[in-house]
Amino acid sequence: MSFPWAAHYAPKHPVMRWMDERLPLPRLVYHAVGAGYPVPRNLNYFWNFGALAGAALLIQIVTGVILAMHYAASTSVAFDSTEHIMRDVNAGWLLRYAHANGASMFFIVVYLHIFRGLYYGSYKAPREMVWLLGVVIFLLMMATAFMGYVLPWGQMSFWGAQVITGFFSAIPLIGGPIHTWLLGGFAPDDATLNRFFSLHYLLPFIIAAVIILHIWALHIPGSNNPTGVDVKGPQDTVPFHPYYTAKDGFGLGLFLILFSLLLFFAPNALGHPDNYIPANPLSTPAHIVPxxxxxxxxxxxxxxxxxxxxxxxxxxxxxxxxxxxxxxxxxxxxxxxxxxxxxxxxxxxxxxxxxxxxxxxxxxxxxxxxxxxxxxxxxxxxxxxxxxxxxxxxxxxxxxxPLPLPNSITEAVLGPPAAVAAASTAA
The missing domain is CATH 1.20.120 (Four Helix Bundle (Hemerythrin (Met), subunit A))
Known part of the structure; x- marks a missing residue:
């Protein structure tokens, strides 16, 4: 932690003190997302997207694990098992739509998170590693989403796998073997579906692990802020809890409202109708899109x-x-x-x-x-x-x-010290 003024954690309850001495999870939580983690006092709602991305990943993992209990990774029954989930499993339609639309919400949040980083320069020193790990997360998300799109084994799933994996064959010398290895053969088939299902199940947990590294790397220099000015002392910060847990809670509420509207009123708005047609290797869709x-x-x-x-x-x-x-x-x-x-x-x-x-x-x-x-x-x-x-x-x-920078975060929030003193005197 690079903030020497951060509060030291000392549990008061005997049970918490006993646990903290043997397994310091309470201390870890306190210094990671609690009152022991000071953050710039001027963060706006664009800093909600990290927490929202974590919530979206949690939704994907929970719904994905349950869906995997009912899915069969075989080309002969994959489409039917997906329909079985939708029609026969209790709340199966809700789980599948939540998983499919949860992926879209996850990407919306991450794209906004990336553009916020671009606007406020969150990739600049000393936060290069935070940015690089974020790009790794983005790549893992894209791989996970592509493999998941193949699993329903509809027309767009099959031809999407055919087209996207076919791009690798353009690479000289090694492209052909990579293409064959990805598919497990020379065309999308049982081997393709099995390995895509296995990797689609595994990768969200790898994403979660990289997110832990991402947060760890963030806690070393601390959060960036809208001014881009470095924190200069305790006057520039507030504890993460309760100030930003409340702010993240408000953002999470809006996120869940938008997610619910999409889930219950337009669950197929972001999908493709051709994916409700069973995969047919002999019939190419008129317009293949990812x-x-x-x-x-x-x-x-x-x-x-x-x-x-x-x-x-x-x-x-x-x-x-x-x-x-x-x-x-x-x-x-x-x-x-x-x-x-x-x-x-x-x-x-x-x-x-x-x-x-x-x-x-x-x-x-x-x-x-x-x-x-x-x-x-x-x-x-x-x-x-x-x-x-x-x-x-x-x-x-x-x-x-560039335009003149404020001398500190406090000055950017409250104004120059002379103006603050004058206002205090007038009050």
Whole structure:
């Protein structure tokens, strides 16, 4: 802990004192999320998304474990077992819809969490490891979600597995063996379903383990804040509990309301109707699309339509798709500006909102039918995405003139000391 003024935990109840001496879980909780963990006093509701992501993961694990008790990972019965869950298992429809829509809510929260980090510079020193572990969590989420989408074994599940795993075959030399290893054969079949089911069940627990590392890494430098100014003393902080547990509780309430509205009133709004048709290897869907949270990267993949420098268009698309995510790993070293918060970076702030619009446009283009106009727009948006990170960010880091920073978090909240003293005297 880098806050020497953090309160020392001393249990008062004899039972808690006995436990703390032998297994210091009470002390761990106290210093991790309790009154013993001081946080900046100016955190806004954008700092709720970490707690909401944890709640979404818990929903996924609980519903997923119960669904696994009724699911059969065999191509001959997988679709029927999914329908059995929906029709015959007590509250099975609720569990499946909660799991499917919980994945969407999880991604919504994580995307907002990522963009909050981009806006407030939470990837900058000394929080590089927090950011890197967050990107690892994002990659694990994408792998888990893809494998889960295959399990119902509907038309979109089968052809999604066929198309997405087929991208690996574009990699020279090792692509073919990787493709065969992923599928367990030369086409999606029983082996594919079994290994995807096993990994889909396992990966959420790995995500939970990486989240523990993520939180651990966060507790070393402490939380960033909207000003990006470092904490300078106890006057800049408040205890996490009860101030931010109450704030997170309010955010969790709103999250559950939105989740319930989606779950009970529009459970299939974010799904694809073709996935209610049993998988048929002999009938290709008219329009194959992944789940909505993959669409921006899918649009980047589709934007490459011709060979270039002797490299096949498919390989360019695969490299660009994975490169769009891997770029985030290097962001702490791409952006060399010493100022964290976009509130004090006028040029960066405008570019940030352009990036948001660009990603939203890529998401729309990812699900649009392929036409010359859609391809052209996808190429322009993909081009801006890479330009933003590889050219614009390093450039403005050097030329941008930031706005004046407050001297401390307390000054940003209460105003300059002279103004505070004058207000106190007047009161």
């Amino acid at each position: 789940e909505w949270y993959f669409l921006p990267f899918y649009a980047i993949l589709k934007s490459f339509t011709g060979n270039f420098l002797g490299i096949d268009a498919k390989l360019w698309g695969v490299m660009a798709m994975f490169g769009a995510i891997l770029l985030l790993f290097f962001l702490p070293w791409i952006d060399r500006s010493p100022i964290r918060s976009a509130n004090y970076r006028p040029i960066y702030q405008k570019l940030f909102w352009l990036l948001v619009l660009d990603v939203l446009a890529l998401g729309y283009l990812g699900q649009a039918e392929v036409t010359p106009t859609v391809v052209l727009l996808s190429q322009l948006c993909a081009g801006y995405y890479f330009t933003h990170f590889l050219i614009l960010i390093p450039l403005i880091s050097r030329i941008e003139t």
